[in-house]
Amino acid sequence: MKPLNDHLFLQAFSCPLKFYYSISDKRSDYHRDFFRQRNKLHLRDAVASRFTNIKHTSNDVEEANKETESWLKEGEVTICGAVIQHGDFLTRIPILNKTSSGITIIQIHGKLRKRSMESIRMDGKLGKSVINYLVKAAYRSEVVRRVFPDSLINVEFYFPNKDFKSSLDHLHLHHKVIKSESDKVDQELQQLFTVSDATEAVKSVSDRKPDGIGYKLFDSLSISEILEKISNLKTGRADSDVQNIHSACRYCQFRLGNINEPGCWEEHFNPDDVIKGNKHVYELIGQGSKRDLDNNQYFQEEITIHDGLHSFDLMKKFGGPHITVQQRRNLQVLQSKGEWVPRLWVKPGIEILMQLNFPLHFIDFEAATYSLPMKRGSQPYESIYFQFSCHTLNSDGTLEHAEWLDMSHGENFPHDDFTKALTQIPEIEKGTLIHYSPFEKQALNKLIRGFEKNSMLNKEKIEKLEIVRDGLNSQKSDRFFDLSRIVRDFYYNGFMNGGLGLKEVLNSILLWEKSSIQKTLGGLEHPDSFTVPIKDTLDPYLHIQTGNNQILDGSSAMNAWISFKCGLLKEEERDEVLELLKRYCELDSYSMVILYHHLVRLFKMRENGSEEIIL
Ligand code: SF4
Numbered sequence: 001m002k003p004l005n006d007h008l009f010l011q012a013f014s015c016p017l018k019f020y021y022s023i024s025d026k027r028s029d030y031h032r033d034f035f036r037q038r039n040k041l042h043l044r045d046a047v048a049s050r051f052t053n054i055k056h057t058s059n060d061v062e063e064a065n066k067e068t069e070s071w072l073k074e075g076e077v078t079i080c081g082a083v084i085q086h087g088d089f090l091t092r093i094p095i096l097n098k099t100s101s102g103i104t105i106i107q108i109h110g111k112l113r114k115r116s117m118e119s120i121r122m123d124g125k126l127g128k129s130v131i132n133y134l135v136k137a138a139y140r141s142e143v144v145r146r147v148f149p150d151s152l153i154n155v156e157f158y159f160p161n162k163d164f165k166s167s168l169d170h171l172h173l174h175h176k177v178i179k180s181e182s183d184k185v186d187q188e189l190q191q192l193f194t195v196s197d198a199t200e201a202v203k204s205v206s207d208r209k210p211d212g213i214g215y216k217l218f219d220s221l222s223i224s225e226i227l228e229k230i231s232n233l234k235t236g237r238a239d240s241d242v243q244n245i246h247s248a249c250r251y252c253q254f255r256l257g258n259i260n261e262p263g264c265w266e267e268h269f270n271p272d273d274v275i276k277g278n279k280h281v282y283e284l285i286g287q288g289s290k291r292d293l294d295n296n297q298y299f300q301e302e303i304t305i306h307d308g309l310h311s312f313d314l315m316k317k318f319g320g321p322h323i324t325v326q327q328r329r330n331l332q333v334l335q336s337k338g339e340w341v342p343r344l345w346v347k348p349g350i351e352i353l354m355q356l357n358f359p360l361h362f363i364d365f366e367a368a369t370y371s372l373p374m375k376r377g378s379q380p381y382e383s384i385y386f387q388f389s390c391h392t393l394n395s396d397g398t399l400e401h402a403e404w405l406d407m408s409h410g411e412n413f414p415h416d417d418f419t420k421a422l423t424q425i426p427e428i429e430k431g432t433l434i435h436y437s438p439f440e441k442q443a444l445n446k447l448i449r450g451f452e453k454n455s456m457l458n459k460e461k462i463e464k465l466e467i468v469r470d471g472l473n474s475q476k477s478d479r480f481f482d483l484s485r486i487v488r489d490f491y492y493n494g495f496m497n498g499g500l501g502l503k504e505v506l507n508s509i510l511l512w513e514k515s516s517i518q519k520t521l522g523g524l525e526h527p528d529s530f531t532v533p534i535k536d537t538l539d540p541y542l543h544i545q546t547g548n549n550q551i552l553d554g555s556s557a558m559n560a561w562i563s564f565k566c567g568l569l570k571e572e573e574r575d576e577v578l579e580l581l582k583r584y585c586e587l588d589s590y591s592m593v594i595l596y597h598h599l600v601r602l603f604k605m606r607e608n609g610s611e612e613i614i615l
Pocket of ligand 1 (some may be wrong): 012015016018109242244245246248249250252253254255264266442
């Protein structure tokens with residue numbers, strides 16, 4: 001059996017059953033966002049640049065272990081990706097710095113922190129995320145201590161400095177600077193990160209597991225004792241160690257199953273009288289699950305229905321013009337109890353869609369935030385708009401697509417080109433900008449504010465963006481239309497699983513229509529990608545993927561572009577990743593077109609204006 005690594009330790013620490021699922025062959029472990037991983041390593045290297053005699057280990061763990069062993073024989077050394085193993089326990093450390101005074105374990109975390117916070121103390125004010133960093137460091141520290149029992153072991157955490165403002169351009173290209181500029185870049189990187197000494201806090205966690213974190217089996221134990229217990233778990237099923245649902249279940253990837261296998265709750269905690277073991281309280285929309293959990297009601301079927309709303313008819317009778325969160329929740333519960341609920345319930349309020357000014361621009365922006373600023377004067381995590389897709393629906397029913405993606409070299413900051421391409425979308429100054437969530441409107445305002453920092457120079461861009469934002473012929477209040485509002489207030493689809501995000505809504509429409517997305521709706525470059533057989537996977541986002549790299553959500557799109565911009569993509573994968581980014585954004589704006597057509601079709605099905613649609 002493979003040694004326990006950092007990830008497996010954290011899984012076991014959180015729940016022995018998680019550990020079992022993680023090592024079990026039949027379960028996939030956890031989905032890695034490879035772009036995010038690359039960007040994190042890039043950040044690590046930005047921290048490492050302040051040290052001397054820097055070495056990088058190989059990707060392969062065994063090889064890295066041998067390299068670490070050999071390099072640690074040197075007097076002073078900084079090892080990026082050091083691998084230390086003691087018996088069955090192995091750790092891969094972001095940076096291991098060895099000097100004459102001892103060994104320092106260095107972890108880099110993304111959370112912004114103020115320079116004033118120099119050392120981390122276990123004083124009760126620590127947030128859960130920092131305690132989790134300490135637990136990870138305590139495991140690493142224990143493995144290092146076992147290999148080097150006589151060494152002084154320190155722990156340092158690096159965080160991006162909340163007050164940092166870059167005085168250089170292109171800090172994200174720190175690895176490519178020419179020698180004559182490297183001193184300036186190094187100085188800048190020194191100021192970008194705050195350093196917190198975590199040695200004492202890690203020692204405290206190592207001596208005794210902090211209350212309220214980790215599984216109760218390990219309460220009051222030291223890390224060394226916890227490792228002993230985890231060793232005993234190894235190949236066993238661990239069922240006996242976890243007898244109840246507990247707090248870590250909420251975000252556990254093993255709680256819900258998939259089409260092939262039951263989830264953990266269904267397998268281990270399903271009461272005899274619960275038939276739908278895969279429908280849990282955590283998937284109920286909105287607030288209110290705490291009361292259910294306090295009453296030990298974990299499955300939707302167990303929830304008590306209040307206010308006498310025991311059937312859809314009663315709900316309808318007492319309902320108003322909107323579909324409320326409480327009603328959605330009630331429908332989920334009724335459905336889980338096997339009561340009749342409609343597949344579709346649409347309120348007359350969708351009529352507002354018929355009053356929109358054409359052309360309708362279904363627009364989607366992608367933004368990136370990274371801790372290494374790409375531009376002078378910017379701070380960590382400032383938004384950078386790097387892509388948009390716009391499907392324009394004309395009053396005669398024709399649909400046009402415009403898109404833009406920053407594919408320029410790493411030094412080119414994209415906002416000028418983004419603005420230029422956006423303002424060139426045909427007839428963008430007319431009609432309505434349709435978006436899903438307030439993000440696009442906020443982005444336009446942020447772009448304008450950014451250009452206003454140098455308003456003389458950027459006068460033309462500001463004016464053009466203001467035209468995009470305000471339109472030429474419309475009232476300002478009619479210019480933007482948030483489709484998510486219509487869904488939230490007037491539309492219920494029984495295939496939704498609680499969430500009202502665009503991807504979930506799209507999937508629920510596909511399921512309801514039980515047909516393919518027709519290419520006649522789109523005029524897209526990759527029509528075949530959008531033909532989705534209903535019995536196979538329904539998620540059209542899976543159908544646009546190619547090769548090994550996946551872009552399934554806004555976060556992976558962001559990380560893919562950051563990897564590209566920092567020059568971290570391999571030559572042979574660059575074109576594929578850029579193509580994938582285009583497809584992803586295109587599908588986002590196209591999903592809104594599908595949603596719009598779906599709602600308009602439903603509206604036209606009604607026989608009179610005040611009618612609700614119940615199917
Ligand atoms: S669902 Fe809960 S009990 Fe099951 S593996 Fe996850 S955390 Fe453990």
